[in-house]
Amino acid sequence: MNILLVDDHAVVRLGYASLLRSGLPGVVVREAASGEDALTRVHEAVPNLVIIGFGLPGISGLETTRRLRQRLPQLRVLFFSQHAELPLVRQALEAGASGYLTKSALPAVMLDAVERILDGHTYIEQDLATQLAYHPTDRRLQSMTQRELEIFLMLAKGTPARAIAAQLSISSKTVSNHLTLLKSKLQVSSHAELVHLGIDMGVVRVAG
Secondary structure, eight states: OEEEEEOSOHHHHHHHHHHHHHHSTTOEEEEESSHHHHHHHHHHSOOSEEEEOSOOSSSOHHHHHHHHHHHOTTOEEEEEESOOOHHHHHHHHHTTOSEEEETTSOHHHHHHHHHHHHTTOOEEOHHHHHHHHHOOOOHHHHTSOHHHHHHHHHHHTTOOHHHHHHHHTOOHHHHHHHHHHHHHHHTOOSHHHHHHHHHHHTSSOOOO
């Protein structure tokens, strides 16, 4: 079994690679630090499964997944992310992923997900699967591009524009341009309204 693990944090790759090797005897785990790196490595040895995060520098995890699936339609992809928002889960599945886990999932859940996906099943973390079943997609979210949705979620959580730019490897000016477009598309006039909209849509959780 050959697994390609894609994440821009070396310590995260190290931890998950160790988990996979100890929990799945005989597995070969290779690593990539970016979407571009992943696209190169699949030509060196075609993996049985790609485990990938959202927040990659350069090409996003979603776009990387789309490109991988275009080249290798039978490739299985599992998203593992710090994001638990339903719109991102839906976009991951639409991009061709076979599963979605949050990084808070227990190690045993990760191993179970890998085995089930390799057996041809779809695996979505239980809490997320339940939410997907009971929460319809807001049409306003469907009008956003993947990048706009990423920025919207970060802004709605109160992440500063400079921090968003650093996380997505784009300029602060690009973030500002996206913010202007988002306000127009969502018909809001301020950052505060954007936050309230995120809460209303159910994509931002209020601590309580």
